[in-house]
Amino acid sequence: MLNPISSSSTPPTWTKAIGPAIFLLALLVRLWGIGWGLPDQRKAFSYHPDETVNWIYSQQLSPLKGDFDPGFYNYGTLFLFALNAGTEVMSAYGAKADPKEPMSEYRAIGSYLMAGRVLSALAGAGLVWVIFAIGLRLFGIAGGLGASAAALFSPGLSVHSRFATVDMVAALFVGLALLVAVRRLENQPGIGLKLALLGGVFAGLSAGTKYSGGIALLAVLTAEFLVGEKDRWKNMSAAVGAMVAAFILATPGVLLNNAGFMRDFTYELRHSNAGHGMVFLGTASGFLYHLGNLIECLSLPILVLALLMFLPIKLSERRHWWVLAAFAVPYYLSIGQAEIKFLRYVFPLAVVICILFGEAVSRIHKTKTPAGYAAMVLAFFAVSGFFGGGAAKTVMNSVFMAGRDPRDAAADYFKEVGQGKSVGFVSDPWFYTPPLYPMTGAVRAVPIAQRNQWADQAADPKVIESRDENGNIISWDARLVTDLKPDFIVYSSFESDDVERLSNLKYQDRPEADQAAADTVRRYEDFKTKLAANYTPEREFGFGGSATHDMMYIRPRIFVWKRKTT
16 A cells, blocks of 8 residues: 655645745846846847747737737737736736837837736746745755745746746646645645646646646645545546636637637647757757756756655655656656757656755755755755756846847947947857847747848848858858858857757768758868868957756857958
């Protein structure tokens, strides 16, 4: 028979004050640097590639007028509803566009995006509180503090809590569903149906934010299966029904615009299996790659200590492991088989890892031996970032986000030396490009002809691009160096890292190589040879940032080359 839940499942009354304190501390950490990369007088678009797109679609909604269809279903709609509401509040009481100022409209959009970022910060801080509550119920005060400390100072969770994106809200609802499942393991009489409904609602709201969050329902069902008796199947059915209802409430387009929903939903499924350009080509299987993402999100020692919890005790002796595994294993399988491997995909798994780390801290705390005290020091160092990641990395990332972005620094440099000069872009400019003109980072929905027109209007410095006869920019075209000959050439790590990695792997010579990617690698190698012959490295901005794609948002490396004088 499965052992009962830990006796620490009923926390002392005095611990009720710790949760709010942890929430406030986590919120303060997440508000540090939250103004990073927003539209301003220099640039019209956020440095995060998804934020402006999210805001545009949120403005297709008008709930007060009965319009619940954003026409966009790559994700659920719940976060778009929240972003729409935040925009209404900021529009009424905050910044507004001034027709006399050309950039005021975009600065106003920046204030609307800030509302979405604050929502993410609140969700991220709330998630830390939820993780504390789970650890407290399962393992006592030491476990709760250990679990919440790992989440509070997580580099990945803290950085993405400052973005107006879906990830932290979806992770919060996953955490709440797990909390309900853990609460159900206490098997208090008379509340089984209530908890089943609540858990289903949280799983449905997570799915209505980001579809994969619906897997959290499996934890709720597993907890009910383990402790339920005569009402087991009724309660499990109620949980499923509550999830479906909550999902429809969060994403009503599943009924109101089923064709649009199925179009975008199936696109996401195909896209996850097809890949994301060159970003993940030639990388390890998702099952291995996401282990690296978890290390980047938390730290290696936290991941190791958490996974070691499965070694000393059999799974049959801990019911909470079955509940956590019921969510974590299917979720891991779902993201592991996909070709797109963003770090943000592991956030729900990071919740489970933090909980298991809390269990490790609790066990170590109870040891009361020299080895136990040494292990407690190790756990402290793991959270602090002594061995990488942790609080040290979180502080460094926060300093980066509160300071001057490398793209801004590069743009300032070109403004200083750019009188009568020209700068060459190696690919279609986007969020990764220094803002040499306000519309540099225009979203891809803007037609290429319009984006080219904005680039052609840039002066001091003038922008040079290699284009084909249809106006499309040819990435890594050696003619930029040999024929167009701008005074400077600039590119970012977003543009060069993946193609450089593929070049080192000789990807273009592989039989299974994607032809378009192989051609890009060949152009890159030719470009790099001619660049070294005709230009010299002049400046590099953005030292110390992460090389992980969606952590590099906050600090890409910007490379500046200067044409040799003859």
